[in-house]
Amino acid sequence: MFSYVFSRMRVLILSLLFASFIIFLMIEIIPGDPASFMLGINAEPETIQALKKELGLDVSKFQRYLDWITGMLAGDFGVSYTYRVPVSELVLSRLGVSIPLALYAILLSTIIALPVGLFAAANHGGFRDWSVMGFTQLGIAIPNFWFAMVLVLIFSIYLKWFSAGGVPGWEKGILLNLKALTLPAFALALPQASILARVMRSAIIDTLSQDYFRTARASGLTYGQAIFRHAFRNALIPVLTIIGLQFSFLIAGAIIIENVFFLPGLGRLIFQGIVQRDLIVVESVVMLLVFAVVLVNFLVDMAYLVVDPRLRGNK
């Protein structure tokens, strides 16, 4: 068990190092000089040079890579070129929107998907199964920004239950913010839940043909009891993998939804950073996203340990 955790940790650290190197390299290759961009086309070469020095762009590339890495380890992500505030501050305020949104969406998606998948699998081949499959197909096919606009039309404009966008900020109370995040979370959760329900369904169906399921039936469990006691946990293993992938996607992939609902999240920050050649912001946010993805995968690997005793090895 220790060696499993250790090897997962090693994968985590090596992935981060590798990613940081690639990110740095990519940013270097992208044409465009932040100093001249900030000062405009009419700037004097001396002014540009001076600004470069101020921004720390005049030293060697290797030195800048090292500075960046060591800075990040100490929690210093540098100062944004355009906003002139520490990147860490910027990111922190945006995370306050992005992480709750992602968690909210993944929670909704899981709460919807697992029972639906279970329901479809238990009625495998029947009419209920087919209707679930049809609806989830629809859920995957509908673009989430369109679904988001439909939600706004119905719940904000027609029913006036929710506001059409923005967040009040956490100092105004948790419930208000959660209410504001409800529509975007639903919009994000729809395609995720559809995928997850299908994964859950096929994972359960796989376990139905396993020998231990037959053993369970032969020892007197009803069909429903056997699914609940023996199929469910075995089906969780593939489901966990998908949840992990979805969470990573939700943290960064919410750019469009954040735009639809005017949410100041990470997706919008990175989009603005790219447009404004704010390299230090882009670098740091991308690195942060990589960290989130790798961390979530690590957590999923650890969750396998909880679910599957075979990974724990011999005690």
Place this chain on the structure above:
Amino acid sequence: MNILSVSDFSLTFKNKNILKNVHLKVAPGQIVGLAGESGSGKSMTALSILNLLPSYSKKTGKIFFKDSCISDFSDKEMCRIRGDKISLIFQEPLTALNPLKTIQSQVAEPLLIHKNYTKREANQVAADTLHRVGLPKHLLHRDVYPHEISGGQQQRVLIAKGFVAKPNLIIADEPTTSLDVTTQAGILKLLEDLVKSEGVSLLLITHDLAVLSQCAHRVAIMKSGEIVEEGETEEVFRQRKSQYTRKLLDSVNYAPAKKSKASGKLLLSVDKISSSYGSSESLFASKQAKFKVLNNVTLKIFEREILGVVGESGSGKSTLVKTILGVHKYENGSIILNNKKIDAGKYIDSETRSLMQVVFQDPYGSFNPRHKIRRLVAEPFHLVKGVFTKKDINDRVDIALREVGLSPDDAKRYIHEFSGGQRQRIAIARALIIKPKLIILDEAVSALDVSIKAQILDLLAELAQRHALSYLFVSHDLSVVQNVSNRVIVMQKGTVVEEGTASEILSFPKADYTKKLVKAIPKIPVSWLSGG
């Protein structure tokens, strides 16, 4: 009153007859054997009794448990019978247990469903039952999962689960088929013991007549969904009223007629090789402890000789095969085939490599299902130097198919269209086609039914004679090995513990391990076989 009586029971799947007018009776405290080859409907009989049939099946006839007609029961009513009054023990103990639950909780489950036990009481009874079926003490205390115990122990756990609620009838479907002979002997003894001391009845389903001859009071012989003969065990074995019973009993312990004589010329020499697993180390995998699988193994095969290799699972047989084939590395010693050294990862000229071919246990899994037989059989041709026209190759495929008793027309078909025995014939044709000198038979007949096994053994003997072949005959089944081989080596935990001629090993085993092995082989009493 009988515990179980099946009367005139028939079963069809989508108009296909699965069972036809089956009659079967089990009296209290009796062991009734149900024998037959694969596909004869043995397992379907078991599933019919518990009414665990697929929804598209149609049944007629009655099945009685004591005096209630359980074939008319609803699923809900059956749930009260299953596991409580009648329990079913499956083969493949590893997959029959839920990998994510502790063995104790799985054994306790029938008590929680049927007996209103609290969790604590159920666990206590489960632990007692696990102890009763012979699981060692250290496996009773902590949370033990199925993957942490051996195959024989897993089977004991399944028996405990089937027995824990004290049912009146246990149906055991091939409970020892995937186990080693010594483990098999232990499991059979346990089942017999439960019948004797606890008064349960046992319906023992198996393809192995020798097993039944040793423990069953009555046997029923099944063929294509029908019971062709039923009676007292000894009577059935001695009288052999039906032709099918005669055929089955004749194939048990079948020895092919002609054994080829070994010549003095050395073909393969394996000299003191050792090999281990887990020696690879990569950037992302943590270093694993080396596990030695072969330890100083030495063997020689002469031209036209059949060398048998026996050993239980984990004895290193398969690794030995892989090492000789040059796909697994060895650390010291040498393997010399026809004066050329063989070592995984090093270049072997195709001429030497083409002297050696292999036939595996699972004939279906060893073929690409999307290729036609012609292409599958012609596969080893890439080892042979020289240019072959398409016609040459086709002719050779036709000849090879004829030699193994198939027709050249079969070359146009796919592997799934053939039966298990035919598939093994195709595997042999594939091995034969480039005229090797040595064929390695890795459990090549182990998965086949007795009558098919006899046919394949005949074919192998005939081919060895005709083409001056040598065989390395690897199997866990000592009785088959001794019937076909000139010499036999016995392996245990990666070492060769005994070597000798086949009759020496079986009649006068020297090593303790061989003695144990020989003793554990189930045998039909000789007087029963001679008839009369």
